[in-house]
Amino acid sequence: MKVSIEKTNLLPRFNVGYSNISIKGLGADNNEYNGKDRFSSVQVGVSLPVFRKNFRSSIDAAQVMADTKSIAYETKRSEIISQIKQKYIIYKELLEQLDFYKKNAIPNAQIIRSVSENQMATGQINYLEYVILSDQATAIENDYIEMLKNLNTIIIDLHYLTTYY
Helix, strand or coil, X not given: CHHHHHHHHHCCEEEEEEEEEEEEEECCCCXXXXXXXXXXXXXXXXXXXCCCHHHHHHXXXXXXXXXXXXXXXXXXXXXHHHHHHHHHHHHHHHHHHHHHHHHHHHHHHHHHHHHHHHHHHHCCCCHHHHHHHHHHHHHHHHXXXXXXXXXXXXXXXXXXXXXXX
Protein backbone atom coordinates (compact mmCIF):
# COMPACT_ATOMS: atom_id res chain seq x y z
CA MET A 1 0.00 0.00 0.00
CA LYS A 2 2.84 2.38 0.84
CA VAL A 3 4.35 1.62 -2.58
CA SER A 4 1.16 2.64 -4.38
CA ILE A 5 0.95 5.81 -2.29
CA GLU A 6 4.52 6.68 -3.21
CA LYS A 7 3.78 6.02 -6.91
CA THR A 8 1.04 8.65 -6.86
CA ASN A 9 3.76 11.27 -6.34
CA LEU A 10 4.84 10.68 -9.96
CA LEU A 11 1.41 11.61 -11.30
CA PRO A 12 0.48 15.18 -12.22
CA ARG A 13 -1.67 17.07 -9.73
CA PHE A 14 -4.52 19.33 -10.62
CA ASN A 15 -5.52 22.27 -8.47
CA VAL A 16 -8.71 24.26 -8.71
CA GLY A 17 -9.52 27.22 -6.49
CA TYR A 18 -12.49 29.57 -6.25
CA SER A 19 -12.61 32.80 -4.28
CA ASN A 20 -15.53 35.14 -3.69
CA ILE A 21 -15.10 38.35 -1.70
CA SER A 22 -16.74 41.70 -1.17
CA ILE A 23 -15.08 45.07 -0.53
CA LYS A 24 -16.44 47.87 1.62
CA GLY A 25 -14.77 51.23 1.31
CA LEU A 26 -12.26 52.61 -1.11
CA GLY A 27 -10.89 50.05 -3.57
CA ALA A 28 -7.53 49.86 -5.30
CA ASP A 29 -9.05 51.57 -8.35
CA ASN A 30 -10.12 54.61 -6.23
CA ASN A 31 -13.80 53.67 -6.42
CA GLU A 32 -16.07 53.54 -3.36
CA TYR A 33 -17.62 50.11 -2.71
CA ASN A 34 -20.54 49.55 -0.33
CA GLY A 35 -19.99 45.82 0.42
CA LYS A 36 -22.82 44.61 -1.80
CA ASP A 37 -20.65 44.14 -4.85
CA ARG A 38 -19.07 40.67 -5.08
CA PHE A 39 -15.75 39.91 -6.73
CA SER A 40 -15.02 36.34 -7.82
CA SER A 41 -11.88 34.68 -9.07
CA VAL A 42 -11.01 31.19 -10.26
CA GLN A 43 -7.57 29.62 -10.22
CA VAL A 44 -6.60 26.45 -12.09
CA GLY A 45 -3.22 24.80 -11.88
CA VAL A 46 -1.32 21.68 -12.89
CA SER A 47 1.81 20.55 -11.08
CA LEU A 48 4.11 18.12 -12.78
CA PRO A 49 6.91 16.34 -10.94
CA VAL A 50 10.08 17.48 -12.67
CA PHE A 51 12.69 15.77 -10.52
CA ARG A 52 11.56 12.16 -10.45
CA LYS A 53 14.70 10.61 -8.98
CA ASN A 54 13.67 11.50 -5.42
CA PHE A 55 10.23 9.97 -5.95
CA ARG A 56 11.75 6.84 -7.52
CA SER A 57 13.99 6.45 -4.46
CA SER A 58 10.95 6.74 -2.18
CA ILE A 59 9.13 4.11 -4.23
CA ASP A 60 12.14 1.77 -4.10
CA ALA A 61 12.46 2.26 -0.33
CA ALA A 62 8.77 1.53 0.16
CA GLN A 63 9.11 -1.61 -1.97
CA VAL A 64 12.11 -2.81 0.05
CA MET A 65 10.16 -2.16 3.27
CA ALA A 66 7.17 -4.10 1.94
CA ASP A 67 9.42 -7.01 0.91
CA THR A 68 11.12 -7.00 4.32
CA LYS A 69 7.78 -7.07 6.12
CA SER A 70 6.58 -9.89 3.89
CA ILE A 71 9.68 -11.96 4.62
CA ALA A 72 9.36 -11.26 8.36
CA TYR A 73 5.71 -12.31 8.22
CA GLU A 74 6.50 -15.58 6.44
CA THR A 75 9.36 -16.30 8.84
CA LYS A 76 7.15 -15.75 11.89
CA ARG A 77 4.36 -17.79 10.31
CA SER A 78 6.61 -20.78 9.64
CA GLU A 79 8.07 -20.47 13.16
CA ILE A 80 4.59 -20.59 14.69
CA ILE A 81 3.55 -23.55 12.51
CA SER A 82 6.69 -25.35 13.65
CA GLN A 83 5.89 -24.59 17.30
CA ILE A 84 2.35 -25.89 16.85
CA LYS A 85 3.64 -29.14 15.34
CA GLN A 86 6.20 -29.63 18.14
CA LYS A 87 3.66 -28.92 20.85
CA TYR A 88 1.15 -31.28 19.25
CA ILE A 89 3.74 -34.08 19.23
CA ILE A 90 4.46 -33.43 22.92
CA TYR A 91 0.70 -33.33 23.57
CA LYS A 92 0.21 -36.79 22.02
CA GLU A 93 3.17 -38.22 23.95
CA LEU A 94 1.85 -36.84 27.23
CA LEU A 95 -1.59 -38.31 26.53
CA GLU A 96 -0.02 -41.73 26.00
CA GLN A 97 2.04 -41.44 29.18
CA LEU A 98 -0.98 -40.30 31.19
CA ASP A 99 -2.98 -43.22 29.85
CA PHE A 100 -0.21 -45.59 31.01
CA TYR A 101 -0.19 -43.95 34.44
CA LYS A 102 -3.98 -44.15 34.76
CA LYS A 103 -4.10 -47.81 33.76
CA ASN A 104 -0.93 -49.14 35.39
CA ALA A 105 1.19 -46.87 37.55
CA ILE A 106 -1.47 -45.24 39.74
CA PRO A 107 -3.19 -48.57 40.59
CA ASN A 108 0.25 -50.04 41.34
CA ALA A 109 1.05 -47.07 43.60
CA GLN A 110 -2.21 -47.65 45.48
CA ILE A 111 -1.36 -51.34 45.84
CA ILE A 112 2.16 -50.51 47.09
CA ARG A 113 0.72 -48.11 49.64
CA SER A 114 -1.98 -50.46 50.93
CA VAL A 115 0.35 -53.50 51.08
CA SER A 116 3.05 -51.52 52.89
CA GLU A 117 0.49 -50.22 55.40
CA ASN A 118 -0.78 -53.75 56.02
CA GLN A 119 2.74 -55.16 56.37
CA MET A 120 3.72 -52.33 58.72
CA ALA A 121 0.61 -52.95 60.83
CA THR A 122 1.34 -56.69 61.07
CA GLY A 123 5.05 -56.16 61.69
CA GLN A 124 6.30 -57.84 58.53
CA ILE A 125 8.38 -54.76 57.57
CA ASN A 126 10.12 -52.15 59.66
CA TYR A 127 9.47 -48.39 59.58
CA LEU A 128 12.33 -47.65 57.17
CA GLU A 129 10.99 -50.13 54.60
CA TYR A 130 7.50 -48.67 55.07
CA VAL A 131 8.79 -45.12 54.42
CA ILE A 132 10.70 -46.24 51.32
CA LEU A 133 7.61 -47.95 49.87
CA SER A 134 5.37 -44.98 50.71
CA ASP A 135 7.90 -42.67 49.10
CA GLN A 136 7.85 -44.78 45.92
CA ALA A 137 4.04 -44.62 45.78
CA THR A 138 4.09 -40.86 46.38
CA ALA A 139 6.75 -40.38 43.66
CA ILE A 140 4.56 -42.20 41.15
CA GLU A 141 1.57 -40.03 42.05
CA ASN A 142 3.71 -36.87 41.88
CA ASP A 143 4.95 -37.86 38.42
CA TYR A 144 1.35 -38.29 37.31
CA ILE A 145 0.39 -34.85 38.65
CA GLU A 146 3.46 -33.27 37.00
CA MET A 147 2.44 -34.82 33.67
CA LEU A 148 -1.08 -33.43 34.09
CA LYS A 149 0.42 -30.00 34.72
CA ASN A 150 2.63 -30.30 31.63
CA LEU A 151 -0.33 -31.45 29.54
CA ASN A 152 -2.40 -28.45 30.67
CA THR A 153 0.49 -26.12 29.84
CA ILE A 154 0.79 -27.63 26.36
CA ILE A 155 -2.98 -27.28 25.84
CA ILE A 156 -2.81 -23.62 26.85
CA ASP A 157 0.13 -23.03 24.51
CA LEU A 158 -1.65 -24.75 21.61
CA HIS A 159 -4.79 -22.76 22.25
CA TYR A 160 -2.81 -19.51 22.32
CA LEU A 161 -0.89 -20.33 19.13
CA THR A 162 -3.93 -21.47 17.17
CA THR A 163 -6.20 -18.67 18.38
CA TYR A 164 -3.98 -15.63 18.13
CA TYR A 165 -1.83 -16.55 15.16
